[in-house]
Amino acid sequence: MQTDFSATDPLSIREMFGRVAGRYDRANQILSFGIDKHWRHVVGSLVASWDPQRILDLATGSGILAQELQRQNPKAYLVCADFCAPMLQVAKHRGLSNLIVADGMALPFAEEAFDVVTIAFGLRNMQSFERALTGISRILRPEGHVLILDFSLPAGPFRPFYQFYLHFVLPRLAGLITGHAAAYQYLGESIERFPRGIEMLDLLERTGFRNAQLRSLTGGIVAIYYADRVNVSERQLTT
Numbered sequence: 743m744q745t746d747f748s749a750t751d752p753l754s755i756r757e758m759f760g761r762v763a764g765r766y767d768r769a770n771q772i773l774s775f776g777i778d779k780h781w782r783h784v785v786g787s788l789v790a791s792w793d794p795q796r797i798l799d800l801a802t803g804s805g806i807l808a809q810e811l812q813r814q815n816p817k818a819y820l821v822c823a824d825f826c827a828p829m830l831q832v833a834k835h836r837g838l839s840n841l842i843v844a845d846g847m848a849l850p851f852a853e854e855a856f857d858v859v860t861i862a863f864g865l866r867n868m869q870s871f872e873r874a875l876t877g878i879s880r881i882l883r884p885e886g887h888v889l890i891l892d893f894s895l896p897a898g899p900f901r902p903f904y905q906f907y908l909h910f911v912l913p914r915l916a917g918l919i920t921g922h923a924a925a926y927q928y929l930g931e932s933i934e935r936f937p938r939g940i941e942m943l944d945l946l947e948r949t950g951f952r953n954a955q956l957r958s959l960t961g962g963i964v965a966i967y968y969a970d971r972v973n974v975s976e977r978q979l980t981t
Contacts, residue, residue, distance in 0.1 A: 801864020805833025
């Protein structure tokens with residue numbers, strides 16, 4: 743079944759998230775069997791290990807990851823940005839502040855403004871992964887950190903069963919919860935298109951980062967990618 747949503751059509755993506763904003767978190771908790779809470783905890787702990795002063799949670803959505811970042815990094819100045827205003831309204835109801843409507847393709851922040859940029863389940867929805875990561879590199883201080891949390895595909899014999907769940911079970915369950923099954927059909931398609939493993943690590947290395955690393959969670963269903971921004975002297979050596 744084909745959907746009307748495309749990663750190259752930001753207006754459709756924005757409208758899609760706007761329609762499911764009110765039930766987005768509940769749907770994710772049910773569809774992930776509650777494991778999403780563990781994923782966010784791991785991300786928050788990793789970010790805390792870097793002791794950042796300024797964090798940007800890009801594609802913050804409902805702010806559920808931002809809330810965990812705030813909890814584990816209480817001294818950090820946290821900015822939450824998303825291109826979907828209805829999603830930010832949900833984040834506001836969580837008590838989050840510093841909410842900014844912003845497109846990942848044209849970040850409205852100064853160079854070297856942040857120590858850490860996190861992006862959970864959001865890079866996959868952007869028009870150009872390379873352009874988005876290059877923009878993130880620009881707003882990070884030298885040796886600052888980018889962290890990407892997103893779905894992946896498990897290796898081995900479990901993959902076909904997971905793909906069946908993505909394309910046939912998940913959209914129907916999500917349709918019952920949110921009333922928008924097509925949005926979750928798009929989810930499965932976008933996961934399969936998204937760079938994973940070595941391909942994502944290479945992409946990070948090409949867009950202004952070094953020491954790119956991968957941490958798989960829940961049998962490879964989810965992956966955390968993180969890397970350090972190349973400092974100025976290293977940039978000069980490579981140009």
